Amino acid sequence: MSSYTVIGKPTPMVGSREKVTGKAKFTDDIRVANPLIVGLLRSPLASAKISRLDLSAALALEGVRAGVTGKDFDSTIGVLPISRDEPPLARDCVRYVGEPVAAIAAESSSLCRQALELIRVEYDPIEPCLDSRKALKETSHPIHPELKKPSNLHKSVTQQFGNLEKGFASAQAVVEGSFDFAPLTHAFTEPFATQVEIDTDSNLTVYSATQVPHYLHLALSGALQLPLHKIRVVKPYLGGGFGGKSDPLPHEIVAARLALISGRNVRLLLDREETFFTSHGRHPTQIGMRLGLHSKKGITALSGEMLIDGGAYASYGVVTSYYNGVLLQGPYPIPNLSFHCDRVYTNKLTCGAMRGHGGVNPRFASEVLLDMACEKLQLDPCETRLRLIHKAETLTVNQFRITSCGLKEGLATAMERSRWKEKVKKLPFGRGIGVACGFFISGSALPIHWNKIPQSTVRLTIDFDGAVTVYSGASDIGQGSDTVLAQMVAEVLGISLSHIKVISADTRLCPVDLGSYSSRVTFMAGNAARNAAIRMRKGLVAAACGILEIKPPRYRNPKPAESFFRQGGRKPDFDSAYLGPNPDYSDGFLFQDAKISALSGKAKGKQLDYFEVVKTAVEDHGTLQTQGIYLSPKLGGTFKGAGAGLSPSYSFTAFITEVTVNPQTGFIKVDKVTCAHDCGQPLNPMAVEGQIEGSIHMGLGQALMEGLDYVNGAVQNASFLEYKIPSAFEQPEIEMIYDLSRDNEGPFGAKEAGEGVLAPIIPSVANAIYDAVGIRLCSVPMTPDKVLAALNAKRGNHT
Amino acid sequence: MMPSFAYERPRSLEELGKLLENLEAGSFLFSAGATDVISGLKSHPQSYPKTLISLTALSELKGVRLLEKNRLSIGALTKLSEIAENALILKQAAVVAQTAAKIASPQIRNRATIAGNILVNNRCSYFNQSRHNRLVHQFCFKAGGDICHLIPAAREGHSPLCRARFVSDLAPVLLLLRATLQLWGPDGYRKISLEDFYTPDGIRRNNLKSGEIITAIETDLSCAKNVTYEKLRIRNTLDFPSVGVAVMLNVTESMELAVCYTGVNTHPVLIKLSDDRKNGKAMIQAACDQAKKSAQPLRQDHFPPSYRKEMIAVLIHQNLQKLGWKND
Amino acid sequence: MKVITLKVNGHCFVKAVCPSMTLLEFLREELHLTGTKRGCDVGDCGCCTVLLDGKPILSCLLPVIEAEGCEVVTIEGISECRLHPVQEAMVEQGAIQCGFCTPAMVLNGVHLLGTHPRPTVDQVKECVSGTLCRCTGYTKIETAFLEAAKKMEHGDNP
Numbered sequence A: 001m002s003s004y005t006v007i008g009k010p011t012p013m014v015g016s017r018e019k020v021t022g023k024a025k026f027t028d029d030i031r032v033a034n035p036l037i038v039g040l041l042r043s044p045l046a047s048a049k050i051s052r053l054d055l056s057a058a059l060a061l062e063g064v065r066a067g068v069t070g071k072d073f074d075s076t077i078g079v080l081p082i083s084r085d086e087p088p089l090a091r092d093c094v095r096y097v098g099e100p101v102a103a104i105a106a107e108s109s110s111l112c113r114q115a116l117e118l119i120r121v122e123y124d125p126i127e128p129c130l131d132s133r134k135a136l137k138e139t140s141h142p143i144h145p146e147l148k149k150p151s152n153l154h155k156s157v158t159q160q161f162g163n164l165e166k167g168f169a170s171a172q173a174v175v176e177g178s179f180d181f182a183p184l185t186h187a188f189t190e191p192f193a194t195q196v197e198i199d200t201d202s203n204l205t206v207y208s209a210t211q212v213p214h215y216l217h218l219a220l221s222g223a224l225q226l227p228l229h230k231i232r233v234v235k236p237y238l239g240g241g242f243g244g245k246s247d248p249l250p251h252e253i254v255a256a257r258l259a260l261i262s263g264r265n266v267r268l269l270l271d272r273e274e275t276f277f278t279s280h281g282r283h284p285t286q287i288g289m290r291l292g293l294h295s296k297k298g299i300t301a302l303s304g305e306m307l308i309d310g311g312a313y314a315s316y317g318v319v320t321s322y323y324n325g326v327l328l329q330g331p332y333p334i335p336n337l338s339f340h341c342d343r344v345y346t347n348k349l350t351c352g353a354m355r356g357h358g359g360v361n362p363r364f365a366s367e368v369l370l371d372m373a374c375e376k377l378q379l380d381p382c383e384t385r386l387r388l389i390h391k392a393e394t395l396t397v398n399q400f401r402i403t404s405c406g407l408k409e410g411l412a413t414a415m416e417r418s419r420w421k422e423k424v425k426k427l428p429f430g431r432g433i434g435v436a437c438g439f440f441i442s443g444s445a446l447p448i449h450w451n452k453i454p455q456s457t458v459r460l461t462i463d464f465d466g467a468v469t470v471y472s473g474a475s476d477i478g479q480g481s482d483t484v485l486a487q488m489v490a491e492v493l494g495i496s497l498s499h500i501k502v503i504s505a506d507t508r509l510c511p512v513d514l515g516s517y518s519s520r521v522t523f524m525a526g527n528a529a530r531n532a533a534i535r536m537r538k539g540l541v542a543a544a545c546g547i548l549e550i551k552p553p554r555y556r557n558p559k560p561a562e563s564f565f566r567q568g569g570r571k572p573d574f575d576s577a578y579l580g581p582n583p584d585y586s587d588g589f590l591f592q593d594a595k596i597s598a599l600s601g602k603a604k605g606k607q608l609d610y611f612e613v614v615k616t617a618v619e620d621h622g623t624l625q626t627q628g629i630y631l632s633p634k635l636g637g638t639f640k641g642a643g644a645g646l647s648p649s650y651s652f653t654a655f656i657t658e659v660t661v662n663p664q665t666g667f668i669k670v671d672k673v674t675c676a677h678d679c680g681q682p683l684n685p686m687a688v689e690g691q692i693e694g695s696i697h698m699g700l701g702q703a704l705m706e707g708l709d710y711v712n713g714a715v716q717n718a719s720f721l722e723y724k725i726p727s728a729f730e731q732p733e734i735e736m737i738y739d740l741s742r743d744n745e746g747p748f749g750a751k752e753a754g755e756g757v758l759a760p761i762i763p764s765v766a767n768a769i770y771d772a773v774g775i776r777l778c779s780v781p782m783t784p785d786k787v788l789a790a791l792n793a794k795r796g797n798h799t
Numbered sequence B: 001m002m003p004s005f006a007y008e009r010p011r012s013l014e015e016l017g018k019l020l021e022n023l024e025a026g027s028f029l030f031s032a033g034a035t036d037v038i039s040g041l042k043s044h045p046q047s048y049p050k051t052l053i054s055l056t057a058l059s060e061l062k063g064v065r066l067l068e069k070n071r072l073s074i075g076a077l078t079k080l081s082e083i084a085e086n087a088l089i090l091k092q093a094a095v096v097a098q099t100a101a102k103i104a105s106p107q108i109r110n111r112a113t114i115a116g117n118i119l120v121n122n123r124c125s126y127f128n129q130s131r132h133n134r135l136v137h138q139f140c141f142k143a144g145g146d147i148c149h150l151i152p153a154a155r156e157g158h159s160p161l162c163r164a165r166f167v168s169d170l171a172p173v174l175l176l177l178r179a180t181l182q183l184w185g186p187d188g189y190r191k192i193s194l195e196d197f198y199t200p201d202g203i204r205r206n207n208l209k210s211g212e213i214i215t216a217i218e219t220d221l222s223c224a225k226n227v228t229y230e231k232l233r234i235r236n237t238l239d240f241p242s243v244g245v246a247v248m249l250n251v252t253e254s255m256e257l258a259v260c261y262t263g264v265n266t267h268p269v270l271i272k273l274s275d276d277r278k279n280g281k282a283m284i285q286a287a288c289d290q291a292k293k294s295a296q297p298l299r300q301d302h303f304p305p306s307y308r309k310e311m312i313a314v315l316i317h318q319n320l321q322k323l324g325w326k327n328d
Numbered sequence C: 001m002k003v004i005t006l007k008v009n010g011h012c013f014v015k016a017v018c019p020s021m022t023l024l025e026f027l028r029e030e031l032h033l034t035g036t037k038r039g040c041d042v043g044d045c046g047c048c049t050v051l052l053d054g055k056p057i058l059s060c061l062l063p064v065i066e067a068e069g070c071e072v073v074t075i076e077g078i079s080e081c082r083l084h085p086v087q088e089a090m091v092e093q094g095a096i097q098c099g100f101c102t103p104a105m106v107l108n109g110v111h112l113l114g115t116h117p118r119p120t121v122d123q124v125k126e127c128v129s130g131t132l133c134r135c136t137g138y139t140k141i142e143t144a145f146l147e148a149a150k151k152m153e154h155g156d157n158p
Helices: A016-020 A055-058 A109-118 A164-169 A214-226 A250-262 A272-280 A317-326 A360-376 A381-388 A407-418 A481-491 A521-548 A611-620 A687-706 A757-773 A784-794 B013-021 B036-045 B082-085 B087-092 B094-100 B112-119 B131-137 B170-176 B278-292 B305-322 C022-030 C085-093 C102-115 C121-129 C139-153
Strands: A036-042 A048-054 A064-069 A100-106 A118-124 A153-161 A173-181 A195-198 A204-208 A231-234 A266-269 A285-294 A298-309 A337-344 A429-442 A458-463 A468-473 A501-502 A589-592 A596-597 A607-609 A623-632 A650-661 A669-676 A734-739 B005-006 B028-031 B052-056 B065-068 B071-075 B182-184 B188-193 B211-222 B227-232 B243-251 B253-263 B269-275 C002-008 C013-019 C049-052 C056-058 C071-073
Touching: A016 C085, A016 C102, A036 A109, A036 A272, A036 B028, A036 B253, A048 A100, A055 A064, A055 A109, A100 A109, A100 A250, A153 C139, A164 A285, A164 A298, A173 A360, A173 B278, A195 A250, A204 A214, A204 A250, A204 A611, A214 A231, A214 A250, A250 A687, A285 A360, A298 A317, A298 A360, A298 A381, A317 A337, A317 A360, A360 A381, A360 A429, A360 A757, A381 A407, A381 A429, A381 A596, A407 A429, A407 A650, A407 A669, A407 A734, A429 A757, A458 A521, A458 A611, A468 A481, A468 A521, A481 A501, A481 A521, A521 A589, A521 A596, A521 A607, A521 A611, A521 A623, A589 B182, A596 A611, A607 A611, A611 A623, A611 A650, A611 B112, A611 B211, A669 A757, A687 A734, A687 A757, A784 B305, B013 B243, B028 B036, B028 B170, B065 B087, B071 B087, B082 B094, B082 B112, B082 B182, B087 B094, B094 B170, B112 B211, B170 B227, B170 B253, B170 B269, B188 B253, B227 B305, B243 B305, B253 B278, B269 B278, B278 B305, C013 C071, C049 C102, C056 C102, C085 C102, C085 C139, C102 C121, C102 C139, C121 C139
Parallel strands: A036 A266, A204 A231, A298 A337, A468 A501, A669 A734, B005 B052, B028 B052, C002 C071
Antiparallel strands: A036 A100, A048 A118, A064 A100, A153 A337, A173 A285, A195 A204, A195 A266, A285 A298, A429 A650, A458 A468, A458 A623, A589 A596, A596 A607, A650 A669, B065 B071, B071 B211, B182 B188, B182 B211, B227 B243, B243 B253, B253 B269, C002 C013, C049 C056, C049 C071
16 A cells, blocks of 8 residues: 555546536637637649649738738648658648648638638649559659659668567467558547737737647747747647647648738637548558467567558658557567568648557557467467566567566456456357457657757746646646646645646746657656655755754655666656655655644654745745756667657556457447556546546547548548547446556656557457457458458358 | 528418518528538538528427327427427337437437438438538539539439438338328428338439428328337447338238338338238348349448448348247 | 527527527627537537537537527536536546537536436436547546436435
């Protein structure tokens, strides 16, 4: 048992009372004074040269205040500095159906719409490239001629570790398969929205639905050629992201430009179809994979060929290309591993980061293959996995550092709870049970911008009233990041959450944080918050000692955060080390229930009121301020691409899933899932459960029904009616196991919980379908028609 | 925001009659629950009426009552949620209530009416699109253009010109209940059997004349207990039926089997069989064969056409099982 | 323009409106009641749910003029001084993540428990099924409604 008072306790989310009463202001709920309404004209063609673009008639309309085209922007944007290839508005050519070509700012939305109709555009169509295989071939019309490549290949990644040949030769079973995956969108409920306020000195305040205020800040500054200090980015309440709001996006730049040109506040709200166009969803993927298994030696070799269809622009694509391979290294050791991933440009929607970024589709392939190999060797798929799972404190073949890993216990518990042994291969035809595992990063150790600024900084202030304000650049996008930061501060300072106010995601008020993506906030911003709080505690201890007339404590030299091997050259923030389940702040005081009590020395047993101590400290110093930082330790090897997938810690997940397959209709009903997720110390169990339940929803959507439907480059199902995300009826019964380890470097021992859960649910369904009716599905989503076709093929009854 | 239109809300059929005298055919649109109409208008601004006529204040269109000769009358404005909970309907024709209870979503059922479901617009992956998407593919016949993207050979004058699929859930059930529609128009009342109501064209859809409205639906209750309905859709809510099948099985001295499916062709397809010798198995097979032969699914839905075609027979059997038919 | 009279959250409004204006636009842009969300604007997502004469409907599909003489309750009208048990339960159970569908879910729940004080799990699912939530997987929303029902049964009435 831990002695925590806040950490580990189910804690209602900060802001949930605002949300449940409708008071929470999302971006479009803000009312800026007298705004112009911005609208975008979008390309109806997948690929064309813009031969004429004339805004004059639109601009002549009474009430139209400004208009812009690609010519109004000098630079291109993109989240990765190494691949910024997207113009805020199309310049000479359009590259996908729905690409914004021009924008108008007008006094009303109806005027804006009229004006957009008056814009004259003439296109010279170019044969679009819509097929990812064809995109690899030489072409006279590359989508990005500026890259001077003969084909539409954007990024090609190859890595090889160990000796594949030997690895496969030593396997008892070698299995292979081809897999394909539909393009997906995040389908968050809040559409994209941006509003911009401009003051008389042309300072901009940009309110935007973004996961990454800091990156947007940088992008706006670059694209508008405006110094950073003239721009303030604020993320209001945000209606879901899942990676879809983790790029600086064209409409945000365009809105800001129109505010600058018109000198007026502007308001932009994309409709649902435009939101589909703008989200950089999961890459459509084709995978060929081969896996060798030996009953004693484990996975002896794995090789993969991935082709991912990136759409029109780069987005996070370089990272995605790596993640398709490097995220195969857990949760089992693979001594001989190779992969090759090509990312191609096509004239379709840009793809980028979506929950489980890059690791989801290859995880399906490898977990299905592992199931097939177990079948071949007549091994129990769960028992086999139990034997294979990484030990804590090991290095993977490409030098990922596995610090903590509680998956073995997790899977064993899941087996018991699901009564695996009684069910596997024993359920009647039509019912089945399947298993799959996965792992994920807790934040990328390497920042996107290669600088030495801490990845997270959190600042705390306490004023005379004793209230604590936490300033963090992290974006609460519904996952509960504000809550988790407040909890950590409350824990260290021994006060209740009601005394803590979090101000986050405002680039003027908050220190830099890289944002909410790659499951980094709990780990990185969390460590920074914890460190800031420990510093604050020291100040309060000093004041308490003054009141008690005792000497301040002599702190032990904090051990550096080295967990079990090299930390590298960087010096960690001084208090990074995990202090154990019963934290000893080595100051001889207990901070609890807003009381500060001396535990030792001559003041032992004396108790001070927290507010009294604060008052004394403020009298001495003025407002109390501290900050904490997080900078990832230097990790990884020195080979090319060694940085991809490095994380200070990894989460692990296992799913045991039970399904019923209707052999007449092919419908799959997921009856029950048992999920074991090792997120280290669950800081807020309620939030962890919410992340697991949400990941199951999204994973089952991908497994069973979701996919963008393209016809001639146009998405035909860009609506919530036709892009099928699961409803309440499709959510299965869920059992969760999630208190499985403590990570030495995570704040209070915590790791990520938001993304890693998603990937393994999908292959667990596939493996359960096999157990139920004996078919292997390799095309995702596994829709009823595919199930039925496979069943018919198996029955030898081709129709 | 939608473009502007005039709005009228007549308080009686008489008032409606007067109103229509001054309106040109094609310049107005009726609306009741408004769910299908407004979502259609939002994505299809070129079909904007000059006048939207709300029927919601017409008390003549309300109420559920038993008529003579074992017939039930349901007022056109009866909302789907009311049908689902109406004690009379639950007692006399539970299948109607159960079918209504699984249409669209709870919020939509609180506005959408029975007549609205009978008249619900046909759907197609090219028609139910934004203006932007229409610019990509060109306007199809149903959207006022001159092409069918699914049957490129279709030309003006061909019949059917438009193959947008029929998606009403209630129509197949009501067809098996031998429903009759009570219509009102500028020329007065008339009755039409539901069987004669629909046309095979995805644009014209039915035999309602300009200015005509449905005032009530009358169903025959004699075989209501022998009718069931089953549908397939990927989600158990929101979605229109990918395929829906109603079945009526009546075994007395002879055996009567009727099947009606929706979601596939441009109109509900009704198959009626009877057999004095009660050779059930053969009849069922014949119904399945006829259904398969008549089905013309196109790529208009989440599910591929061949799958939807195949599912009709599966749903026939599911219904028969519900009706207590033992397949042996 | 037509002048209409309607009640919103207990207050009577007389306003000139354009017939093509939806109730959603009226609430958000005229009354600045921004708790009602615009997620898709075409009747698919259910985020714009309000109660019209006590029943949940989609405000994006209803011309405001059709609400003439009706009583509309939005999320802003659910709790004046204290949270409704449904709201309370949603906060306590962690049924809220991003919060964008939350106002609609609250109204769904308030209506459900008003008509079915002891709902079955299926009734709860049906009630939730008209509103899409991408964050929670609906699990905790359903739990919250069932908890709220228990609370209300024990006399904690709004």
